Amino acid sequence: MAFDYDKWLRPGKLPHIWCPGCGHGIVMKGLIRAMETLQLKKEETAVVSGIGCASRLPGYIDCCTLHTAHGRAAAFATGVKMAKPEMNVILVGGDGDGTAIGGNHFIHACRRNIDMTYIIMNNYIYGMTGGQFSPCTPTGHKASTTPYGNPDPGFDIAKLAIGAGATFVARGTAFHANQIDKLIVEAIQHKGFSVVEILDDCPTTYGRRNKYKSVIEMMNRLKEVAVPVKAAEKMTAEQLQGKVLTGVLYKEVKPEYIEEYAKVIERAKAAK
Amino acid sequence: MSKKVAFLQGNEAAAHGALYAGCNFFAGYPITPSTEVSEVLSAELPKTGGKFLQMEDEIAAMAAILGASLTGAKVLTSTSGPGLSLKQELIGYGCIAEIPCVVYNVMRGGPSTGMPTGPSQSDVMCAKWGTHGDHPAICLVPASVQETYDEVIRAFNLSEKYRTPVMVMPDEIVAHMRERIVFPEPGEVAVTPRKTPTVPPEQYKPYDTSFGDVPPLAAFGSGYKFHVTGLNKMADGFPTTKADIVQAEEERQVRKVDANIDDIVTFEEYLLDDADVVVVAYGSTSRSARYAVNVAREQGIKAGMFRIKTFWPFPDKQIKALAGKVKGIVIPEMNLGMCSLELERCAQGKVPVLGIFRVDGEPINPDQILAKIKEVK
Ligand SMILES: Cc1ncc(C[n+]2csc(CCOP(=O)(O)OP(=O)(O)O)c2C)c(N)n1
Ligand code: SF4
Numbered sequence: 001m002a003f004d005y006d007k008w009l010r011p012g013k014l015p016h017i018w019c020p021g022c023g024h025g026i027v028m029k030g031l032i033r034a035m036e037t038l039q040l041k042k043e044e045t046a047v048v049s050g051i052g053c054a055s056r057l058p059g060y061i062d063c064c065t066l067h068t069a070h071g072r073a074a075a076f077a078t079g080v081k082m083a084k085p086e087m088n089v090i091l092v093g094g095d096g097d098g099t100a101i102g103g104n105h106f107i108h109a110c111r112r113n114i115d116m117t118y119i120i121m122n123n124y125i126y127g128m129t130g131g132q133f134s135p136c137t138p139t140g141h142k143a144s145t146t147p148y149g150n151p152d153p154g155f156d157i158a159k160l161a162i163g164a165g166a167t168f169v170a171r172g173t174a175f176h177a178n179q180i181d182k183l184i185v186e187a188i189q190h191k192g193f194s195v196v197e198i199l200d201d202c203p204t205t206y207g208r209r210n211k212y213k214s215v216i217e218m219m220n221r222l223k224e225v226a227v228p229v230k231a232a233e234k235m236t237a238e239q240l241q242g243k244v245l246t247g248v249l250y251k252e253v254k255p256e257y258i259e260e261y262a263k264v265i266e267r268a269k270a271a272k
Numbered sequence: 273m274s275k276k277v278a279f280l281q282g283n284e285a286a287a288h289g290a291l292y293a294g295c296n297f298f299a300g301y302p303i304t305p306s307t308e309v310s311e312v313l314s315a316e317l318p319k320t321g322g323k324f325l326q327m328e329d330e331i332a333a334m335a336a337i338l339g340a341s342l343t344g345a346k347v348l349t350s351t352s353g354p355g356l357s358l359k360q361e362l363i364g365y366g367c368i369a370e371i372p373c374v375v376y377n378v379m380r381g382g383p384s385t386g387m388p389t390g391p392s393q394s395d396v397m398c399a400k401w402g403t404h405g406d407h408p409a410i411c412l413v414p415a416s417v418q419e420t421y422d423e424v425i426r427a428f429n430l431s432e433k434y435r436t437p438v439m440v441m442p443d444e445i446v447a448h449m450r451e452r453i454v455f456p457e458p459g460e461v462a463v464t465p466r467k468t469p470t471v472p473p474e475q476y477k478p479y480d481t482s483f484g485d486v487p488p489l490a491a492f493g494s495g496y497k498f499h500v501t502g503l504n505k506m507a508d509g510f511p512t513t514k515a516d517i518v519q520a521e522e523e524r525q526v527r528k529v530d531a532n533i534d535d536i537v538t539f540e541e542y543l544l545d546d547a548d549v550v551v552v553a554y555g556s557t558s559r560s561a562r563y564a565v566n567v568a569r570e571q572g573i574k575a576g577m578f579r580i581k582t583f584w585p586f587p588d589k590q591i592k593a594l595a596g597k598v599k600g601i602v603i604p605e606m607n608l609g610m611c612s613l614e615l616e617r618c619a620q621g622k623v624p625v626l627g628i629f630r631v632d633g634e635p636i637n638p639d640q641i642l643a644k645i646k647e648v649k
């Protein structure tokens with residue numbers, strides 16, 4: 001039987017706003033399959049986002065959904081989760097939202113290690129505002145505000161998350177659609193702050209400026225650059241040139257913040 | 273049984289007032305001269321299972337309290353000038369998404385870093401016009417330690433009643449001075465609970481105006497699932513650009529406060545019955561004003577004071593009535609003329625509005641006010 005996505009979608013809220021060929025919908029389907037696999041309770045699941053095309057995702061999901069301000073999803077989500085620890089809290093958003101305006105909240109969410117999952121859709125561009133360069137746009141590439149090529153070096157989101165203290169970091173791509181839900185499932189099951197970066201595409205504002213002739217070409221590029229971590233172990237540095245590692249990149253057991261705060265409460269009560 | 277009394281600082285009183293009102297979630301970022309609120313609540317909240325978070329900046333603190341409020345928590349943040357500027361976008365989010373919360377801001381010298389330890393009253397316009405777009409504004413300006421305690425409780429109540437952010441803005445003098453305070457008994461001061469839905473989850477809409485201008489707000493995690501956004505929204509919480517809905521919703525948000533001014537606005541009238549000159553004052557400045565009015569009376573001048581306790585919504589009606597009775601209005605304030613603009617608007621040119629504006633970090637003293645009272649002819 002075909003998978004029933006409708007069960008998780010809000011009635012009457014489609015069509016979505018995404019362009020044909022946009023990778024964000026693929027990520028949403030992955031998230032839905034993950035929620036189904038984990039049998040999450042809709043009423044006890046909050047999906048929180050910032051602003052951007054990627055951040056429109058929560059509006060379609062039939063849960064408690066919070067579409068916040070640009071960059072602020074992690075900070076709102078921290079409030080939700082700390083006040084109601086029994087809720088599953090899933091953050092979604094774009095590369096610009098999460099690493100530029102929201103970069104500070106992102107690294108601090110990683111550092112605190114609150115039990116939440118952050119799915120970051122990296123299409124290398126500010127899609128919603130028409131294709132200005134983001135902190136993830138590769139050097140030399142064209143955006144509406146880098147007509148002569150981007151002089152900025154880009155972030156490696158996964159490395160940033162690991163460096164900042166996230167205890168589960170994975171990467172997938174919109175091409176490897178069947179892997180997305182598995183990564184998200186593992187991320188949600190992980191106790192602590194988990195980050196899943198999904199490389200996807202924005203044909204409308206990034207693809208056309210960077211000489212991609214079609215969505216298929218953009219998808220093929222994702223296929224070509226992705227190397228599963230296991231496979232990479234057997235490859236030379238030369239072979240890995242220009243490649244991007246996918247799969248679970250990092251996993252660590254570290255004290256989770258809500259559990260630590262519970263100890264604070266115990267100590268405060270004892271001190272009364 | 274005699275009541276519990278204490279000798280407290282304004283900021284400490286604010287923290288205790290919040291606890292009385294049922295605050296169980298605080299997020300902040302340290303900044304002089306408001307940090308004592310954080311310090312008290314970091315010690316007190318966990319004792320009863322509440323949560324204290326020190327966030328990475330003031331924007332994050334504002335975001336965290338809004339997120340927590342959506343789960344039904346009663347939430348507070350505290351800050352001062354630069355932090356208030358940073359919070360502004362999300363104060364607007366609280367207004368449009370209609371999320372109860374209390375923002376406690378101690379007024380220090382500005383703009384920018386200004387004078388971190390100096391008193392000021394220069395954030396009062398920021399309380400209404402700081403965030404972009406039309407929106408409701410409620411701002412309380414206490415003048416004593418006791419009143420700071422009481423007004424923080426009232427701020428929580430108003431935020432729940434009207435489902436909107438409420439600001440409490442003492443100046444640095446009120447926030448840092450120490451006075452005797454009498455704590456109310458539990459139950460003595462009413463605490464307003466949040467209006468939650470009575471309809472089953474399938475029928476719930478977070479902005480359903482069939483329940484009035486202030487629709488019930490369900491809590492995330494309480495069996496209700498719904499959408500919250502900072503975009504202009506419809507009754508079901510989803511974004512819309514439909515002109516008639518956007519217009520009606522914007523008007524309703526502002527009307528929540530505007531149609532209830534008499535319920536929200538509070539003030540003190542001091543020796544006003546026969547007054548020829550009225551000193552309008554708020555916060556610590558009103559303490560100098562009271563002294564000046566007393567001295568003026570001793571000297572045979574019929575002076576009185578109108579003390580603003582609720583800065584927003586502004587007491588238009590009362591000031592308009594006074595303007596028809598007195599010969600002049602004196603306004604001492606620790607800024608370069610903010611309240612005076614509102615007074616001029618209300619006085620409509622009927623009487624002169626004489627300002628004493630001080631931004632040098634020193635309080636306005638009674639002599640200055642007395643001299644100005646004498647200028648009214
Ligand atoms: C405070 C603020 N600054 C700027 C914007 C404008 N803005 C909206 S979306 C966006 C970029 C979104 O890019 P990204 O997060 O990568 O998402 P995408 O659209 O690419 O999915 C920007 C700059 C805003 N809404 N708010
Ligand atoms: S502009 Fe780009 S990111 Fe936005 S919906 Fe279209 S393809 Fe997707």
Ligand SMILES: [Mg+2]
Pocket residue numbers: 094095096121122123124125126127134
């Ligand atoms: Mg993007």
